[in-house]
Amino acid sequence: MVRLFVIILPVFFAVTSFAYADPVITLSIDDVRSPLLNTAGVQASLTGSKESLLDIQLDEVAIQGKVWRGLRFSCHKFQIDNGLVRCDEGVLTSARSAPLLISFQFSSRHKILDVTIQTSSSEGRESWTLSAHWGKPSWGGMLTVTNGDISRIAEFLPVGENEILPTPIQGKGTINGSIKLHGDGDGLAGIDADLALDGLGFSDATGLHAGENISGEINAKAVRKGDGQGHLWKWNADVNWPSGEVFWQPLYFSAQGQRLTASGELNENIVRIVEGKLVLSGIGEMDLSGVIERPANTLRDFDLSADNLELSMLFSQVLKPFLANTPFADLKAAGQAGIRWRYRNSAHESLDVNLRDVSVEDERGRFAFSGVNARIPWQMQGANGKHEPTTADIHIQSSQLGRIPIGELHIPLKMEGWNLSIPRLTVPVLDGTLTLENFSASRKEGQAQEWQWQFSGGLSPISMQKLTEALGVQPMHGTLSGEIPRVSYNGSTVEVEGALLVRVFDGTVLIWNLKALDPMGPAATLMADVDMRNLDLNLLTGTFSFGNMQGRLDVAMHDLELFNWKPVKFDASLTSSPGNYPRRISQAAVQNISSLGGMGAAAAIQRSFLHFFDDFGYSKIGWSCSLRNGICHMDGIASEPMPNGYLIVKGGGIPAITVIGYNREVDWWELVSRLQRITQVSPKPIIN
Amino acid sequence: MANPVFLFRLILLMLLSMMPLSGYTQANIEIDTPAIASLKQSMQQRHKQLEPYYSRGAVGLTHDGLIAMHDANALPLSARQPVNTLIAAENQDRNALYREIARANSHPEWEGDIRSTFGQRWIQLARPGWWYQNASGSWVRK
Numbered sequence: 001m002v003r004l005f006v007i008i009l010p011v012f013f014a015v016t017s018f019a020y021a022d023p024v025i026t027l028s029i030d031d032v033r034s035p036l037l038n039t040a041g042v043q044a045s046l047t048g049s050k051e052s053l054l055d056i057q058l059d060e061v062a063i064q065g066k067v068w069r070g071l072r073f074s075c076h077k078f079q080i081d082n083g084l085v086r087c088d089e090g091v092l093t094s095a096r097s098a099p100l101l102i103s104f105q106f107s108s109r110h111k112i113l114d115v116t117i118q119t120s121s122s123e124g125r126e127s128w129t130l131s132a133h134w135g136k137p138s139w140g141g142m143l144t145v146t147n148g149d150i151s152r153i154a155e156f157l158p159v160g161e162n163e164i165l166p167t168p169i170q171g172k173g174t175i176n177g178s179i180k181l182h183g184d185g186d187g188l189a190g191i192d193a194d195l196a197l198d199g200l201g202f203s204d205a206t207g208l209h210a211g212e213n214i215s216g217e218i219n220a221k222a223v224r225k226g227d228g229q230g231h232l233w234k235w236n237a238d239v240n241w242p243s244g245e246v247f248w249q250p251l252y253f254s255a256q257g258q259r260l261t262a263s264g265e266l267n268e269n270i271v272r273i274v275e276g277k278l279v280l281s282g283i284g285e286m287d288l289s290g291v292i293e294r295p296a297n298t299l300r301d302f303d304l305s306a307d308n309l310e311l312s313m314l315f316s317q318v319l320k321p322f323l324a325n326t327p328f329a330d331l332k333a334a335g336q337a338g339i340r341w342r343y344r345n346s347a348h349e350s351l352d353v354n355l356r357d358v359s360v361e362d363e364r365g366r367f368a369f370s371g372v373n374a375r376i377p378w379q380m381q382g383a384n385g386k387h388e389p390t391t392a393d394i395h396i397q398s399s400q401l402g403r404i405p406i407g408e409l410h411i412p413l414k415m416e417g418w419n420l421s422i423p424r425l426t427v428p429v430l431d432g433t434l435t436l437e438n439f440s441a442s443r444k445e446g447q448a449q450e451w452q453w454q455f456s457g458g459l460s461p462i463s464m465q466k467l468t469e470a471l472g473v474q475p476m477h478g479t480l481s482g483e484i485p486r487v488s489y490n491g492s493t494v495e496v497e498g499a500l501l502v503r504v505f506d507g508t509v510l511i512w513n514l515k516a517l518d519p520m521g522p523a524a525t526l527m528a529d530v531d532m533r534n535l536d537l538n539l540l541t542g543t544f545s546f547g548n549m550q551g552r553l554d555v556a557m558h559d560l561e562l563f564n565w566k567p568v569k570f571d572a573s574l575t576s577s578p579g580n581y582p583r584r585i586s587q588a589a590v591q592n593i594s595s596l597g598g599m600g601a602a603a604a605i606q607r608s609f610l611h612f613f614d615d616f617g618y619s620k621i622g623w624s625c626s627l628r629n630g631i632c633h634m635d636g637i638a639s640e641p642m643p644n645g646y647l648i649v650k651g652g653g654i655p656a657i658t659v660i661g662y663n664r665e666v667d668w669w670e671l672v673s674r675l676q677r678i679t680q681v682s683p684k685p686i687i688n
Numbered sequence: 689m690a691n692p693v694f695l696f697r698l699i700l701l702m703l704l705s706m707m708p709l710s711g712y713t714q715a716n717i718e719i720d721t722p723a724i725a726s727l728k729q730s731m732q733q734r735h736k737q738l739e740p741y742y743s744r745g746a747v748g749l750t751h752d753g754l755i756a757m758h759d760a761n762a763l764p765l766s767a768r769q770p771v772n773t774l775i776a777a778e779n780q781d782r783n784a785l786y787r788e789i790a791r792a793n794s795h796p797e798w799e800g801d802i803r804s805t806f807g808q809r810w811i812q813l814a815r816p817g818w819w820y821q822n823a824s825g826s827w828v829r830k
Contacts (some may be wrong), residue, residue, distance in 0.1 A: 206760060210760070210761070245766060246765070247760070247765045247766075247768045247769065249768075251769075252766065252769040324776035325776045325779070521780065521784055523727055523784040523785075563723045568723070629720075
């Protein structure tokens with residue numbers, strides 16, 4: 001606004017001074033066009049002789065593409081005397097603003113201009129004062145603001161066609177301070193601003209970029225270098241942010257003494273930050289530099305480096321909001337990080353991350369890493385436009401996958417842009433090792449940009465005792481091992497080709513067709529086929545306090561589907577293994593097996609003479625369960641169909657016992673709880 | 689001369705016989721599995737947190753069966769990021785729900801149709817005053 005009057009007034013006064021003898025002067029200009037200033041509908045009049053009335057109306061003023069409309073300036077105490085033009089108690093009104101009181105004096109002889117603008121409100125504490133002087137070849141000026149209302153500035157800001165500037169919230173924010181300007185025949189040559197903002201608020205229409213109660217201090221200097229068309233400005237600035245809050249989707253910051261100091265250059269095409277320092281309380285200091293292209297204001301180049309950042313605050317305040325829709329949304333991290341980020345020609349070029357004593361923990365308990373020390377020198381493109389391979393050196397002291405502890409890890413991660421690979425990695429798991437070979441990961445093309453990865457490997461024997469202890473389940477003896485031709489993840493499903501082999505209870509358990517759907521998502525589902533062979537019933541029943549049985553058992557559990565580690569669906573069958581071996585079943589085991597058949601003839605053994613015997617002979621065992629929708633559909637020995645019921649235990653030897661089931665359907669969870677209670681209820685045993 | 693009504697019926701019958709009897713077996717969107725039950729429970733619990741934001745107009749229902757920030761100005765600045773997180777978690781559950789229902793129907797390829805059916809249903813169930821996106825993507829107040 002002040003700039004506008006600096007331009008208009010000398011022209012107008014030159015005209016009026018010349019014709020001052022006439023008591024009424026009117027001037028009407030339809031349209032004025034110049035490279036600097038365009039006006040339309042200018043009307044000016046001067047009435048009276050000594051203390052005259054000056055009235056200027058401008059329908060539209062445009063300066064360098066920015067437009068003001070409906071401006072009117074009236075001065076009731078206007079004087080011109082010997083080259084001095086003076087106005088006291090002038091009033092400026094605009095279509096978008098409350099009236100402003102303006103006083104000024106202009107001396108063409110002394111080459112000075114003093115303007116004071118004050119609010120017309122009763123508060124009356126707000127004032128804007130400009131003092132300018134000029135000669136040959138230089139000129140200078142100083143703008144002093146006291147309690148300047150920031151929302152008023154916004155009202156007077158020109159209405160640009162495509163500007164997406166935040167709109168200040170009405171009635172919020174004041175500005176105090178001064179701006180010194182000086183120039184020469186080529187225009188403005190230097191600015192020195194020392195301003196303090198208080199209570200600033202702004203918001204865009206959607207509220208996704210907004211700030212409230214912002215206070216801050218800005219000290220900025222800029223000096224023009226060179227002349228003619230190739231103006232280059234050298235600038236430096238210091239911004240301090242002691243209070244307030246800002247939400248800039250998806251980031252939220254509350255002021256904690258953050259500070260930005262920067263110096264650089266500016267011309268018509270670019271803003272260059274040569275040297276900058278950003279201090280974020282609780283996070284650390286960052287050095288930055290870069291280039292912003294004008295007039296689009298797009299970031300072309302940027303360098304950011306920091307050696308000692310507190311990862312805890314950096315992660316929670318800056319990184320986590322970007323991970324909201326990923327499996328890493330519930331992480332918390334701690335430790336120290338160093339970062340070198342290089343951005344060139346509007347694209348990421350390299351990111352070098354150093355981690356020191358870092359720990360990462362999933363708040364849902366799915367995984368955790370501690371004692372992480374790493375150097376990850378990621379590079380997107382080399383000078384020739386091709387991906388330059390680099391190798392990350394990652395060392396992890398210990399980690400946890402679910403409840404399973406993982407030992408010390410050293411990961412030689414090769415990176416080629418978004419393609420990652422590990423030739424070989426040995427992962428200590430309890431007392432065994434998982435060996436990963438030819439691990440490769442890449443980001444899928446397309447909108448979702450999901451990751452996909454694969455590896456092959458093997459699992460050397462892990463003690464089942466240690467594994468069951470870690471998992472907090474019934475202790476078991478034996479080993480778990482496996483050869484894994486291929487494990488792959490396609491963005492939604494992990495598939496394991498090959499089989500995992502578990503040696504337990506002197507038999508084997510083969511797990512194959514292993515698949516995890518949406519493994520890190522809210523509906524993670526595990527699918528597999530399981531075949532158990534030749535399990536020693538003596539060891540098995542001893543482990544689970546089921547009641548002693550002697551013999552061998554085969555179990556097939558196909559189409560197994562687990563949600564939240566609980567079975568949702570399967571087709572299971574238990575049969576006595578082929579071969580010759582002692583087959584004995586204790587009275588307690590008979591009771592428990594009988595319970596699988598549901599409510600039958602209860603405690604039949606106890607009522608008969610059979611309770612004199614501790615165990616019985618049998619020739620065959622068979623039981624099957626198809627779990628669908630929470631219901632177990634049961635059957636017995638497939639080769640021994642019965643007209644009513646189904647045969648679970650076929651007697652053999654002396655004394656022998658046969659167990660028949662009658663209920664074909666049972667609620668799965670009821671069945672599980674029955675087994676857990678070791679129920680006394682059993683189907684009717686038949687004595688041979 | 690043949691009866692014209694009879695002829696018309698005959699032609700109609702011939703035309704009908706040329707049409708496929710049924711393109712799809714209808715999906716059972718009420719199907720229940722432990723995964724679906726768990727997702728519904730999680731969404732139900734979150735709904736208590738989301739409801740005031742729907743009522744204030746801060747959050748609205750999108751036409752593709754998800755939710756989105758409609759007007760962040762209705763929230764204090766410090767609440768905007770937590771609401772973003774809430775929206776992301778809800779959308780993760782909703783996407784998983786549509787996928788699970790399609791899978792439980794043994795037709796994973798029905799996910800898109802199930803999503804749009806749910807999208808319409810959520811909007812029908814929305815309370816007056818809540819915001820939703822119509823088919824063209826514009827926000828409308830119910």
